[in-house]
Amino acid sequence: MGERFVIPAKGLSKEHILRALGERKAGDADFMSPRTWSLVYYLGEEHTALVREAYNLYFSENALNPLAFKSLRSLEHEIVRMAADLLGGGDAVGTMTSGGTESCLLAVKTWRDYARARRPLLRKPEMILADTAHVAWEKGADYFDVKIVRAPVGPDFRMDAAAVEKKITKNTILIVASAPDYPHGMVDPIAELGELAARRKIPLHVDACLGGFFLPFAERAGYSVPTFDFRIPGVSSISADLHKYAFAAKGASVLLYRDMDFFEKQFFVSESWPGGVFLSTGLLGTRPGGAIAAAWAALMGMGMEGYLEMAKTTMETARRLREGIGAIAGLEIIGEPMGSVFSYRSRDPKVDIYAVGDRMEAKGWHIDRLQRPEGLHAMVTPRHAIVVDHYLADLAEAVVAVRANPDLKRQGDAATYGMIARVPLRGAVRHEVFKMARSMYGAEARPDAGLGSGSDGGNK
Ligand SMILES: Cc1ncc(COP(=O)(O)O)c(C=O)c1O
Known part of the structure; x- marks a missing residue:
């Protein structure tokens, strides 16, 4: 029997509720951080406050x-x-x-x-x-x-x-x-x-x-x-x-x-x-x-001027990233993307791209994995302009580390992503995903497994 969640008998205070929510968020991907490469689009506090x-x-x-x-x-x-x-x-x-x-x-x-x-x-x-x-x-x-x-x-x-x-x-x-x-x-x-x-x-x-x-x-x-x-x-x-x-x-x-x-x-x-x-x-x-x-x-707030500036910074940032990644031995950009979104893969059999992803994740970058072909993904926004050199340095180091340690591809998320991407029977993958969804959404699931949660709706 899983933990029981019920609506609290009496409403909780605003401070209490907001603190509980704040605690829950603490472990999530940070939408403001340029270390996050998908899902969120953040330009800065002034624009966000307006919206x-x-x-x-x-x-x-x-x-x-x-x-x-x-x-x-x-x-x-x-x-x-x-x-x-x-x-x-x-x-x-x-x-x-x-x-x-x-x-x-x-x-x-x-x-x-x-x-x-x-x-x-x-x-x-x-x-x-x-x-x-x-x-x-x-x-x-x-x-x-x-x-x-x-x-x-x-x-x-x-x-x-x-x-x-x-x-x-x-x-x-x-x-x-x-x-x-x-x-x-x-x-x-x-x-x-x-x-x-x-x-x-x-x-x-x-x-x-x-x-x-x-x-x-x-x-x-x-x-x-x-x-x-x-x-x-x-x-x-x-x-x-x-x-x-x-x-x-x-x-x-x-x-x-x-x-x-x-x-x-x-x-x-x-x-x-x-x-x-x-x-x-x-x-x-x-x-x-x-x-x-x-x-x-x-x-209204951005106006054409704001959007043109956004596009310029994004285009330059994406170009610098693509060029930098193309210059890392063993990596290549997939296709010839010209805009804000691109992906890259390994062209060195000794470098497992998912293991590179794990290594980047361990350094605090949130990066999406792709399959068919296997690769890593980047959705560039102006926020990323300040981390280009840092990202490229971490990536170059990750590639060297993975090349030196072939076992990394059999560990951590790399093993899971690799298994999922390479299983020839897609029906088996589908079956596993259904199983996972059932356990995530079942009555006994603990989808958050975590911070600030409790049987009384966060009443701690
Ligand atoms: C090309 C394209 N179409 C559709 C969608 C779906 O958009 P949403 O996630 O807003 O439902 C996306 C999301 O990234 C996308 O990139």
Whole structure:
């Protein structure tokens, strides 16, 4: 029998509760620290304070009903218009969502329903994407019963339009490309894919969740950036996350369509529900007003000047890191990423990249591991500018240490990551992950195993 958690009989004091929360957080990855290389986007206290205050101003408001909270509708409208302008789609329409995953899921649903409306005989809709597309698309295909058809990536880890064309069948409802992809930071050849999509009359969605609020600023700051947005006529829809490089609060993305006839397929309407006539444009019912207000505040607070500065610092930092990593014997950058995201791997059989990851972790860096190919990941923000030399020195030392001690790959997380990545039977991996999830989410689980927790909800 696990520990019992019950709502405390009497409410605890504010000081007590906040102290307990503070204690729990103490062991987490530090979102302010440049030692963290994914998940968080932090520009500094001034910007965060603004976004937080804006969020708090709308803490209780619910964007579910835009007639009750008209100001939220106007804020969302302005955010969508600013995003459309930034992404070359002056007339594009769309909505805010709770994040990249919701944007991807909704795009799958919308394009499936668009195809169904036009092709009544369509049996099993298919969408074409590369392995490098974000896993949210796989989730969307699973949720909305769309078959995934995988298009191979070339040696540069980008999709190849000719290979995509070979995968088109009468059931194809959508092609998905990334700008850039999460694992390697590569921008797919959107111009070629757009030409193909227009010629074969198939919608092309550009997943710019990562790049939508980064690449346009880099381009305007004078960097050479491949065109990926609505300026390419074959692009039908784009997702772009505000809670990534727009530095908004979590829970904010936009999903844009070139045409209202596309967007309309995203709407859900119930005209006879006893609760009233109901319209919803996204997956959620209740929608936090704070996330919308915070996103608006982030765009207003940064302004073009702030974002251009952010993009410049990030581009220079990423370039220095890539060059430094490329100069470490035994390591290489995967593909040829040009922006804020990249990954690297070992090209020395004596250097296990996961063991390098462990060594970096032990030095206090939080780094994501990749598989197929095995590698380490970096999502660069301006915060990382001050740690480039430190990171590269630690990395060079880690590579030397791992090369000198081959046993390291059989220890610690390296052994686990290596085992997971190299097991040929993916069904076995899946089975293990299900087992882990059941134990993490079971009634007897101790997901935190830790700090400040107690059977009375933190009452110590
Ligand atoms: C390209 C891409 N698409 C979609 C997503 C999903 O975004 P979220 O984590 O906000 O749901 C991500 C997240 O990193 C991403 O990189």
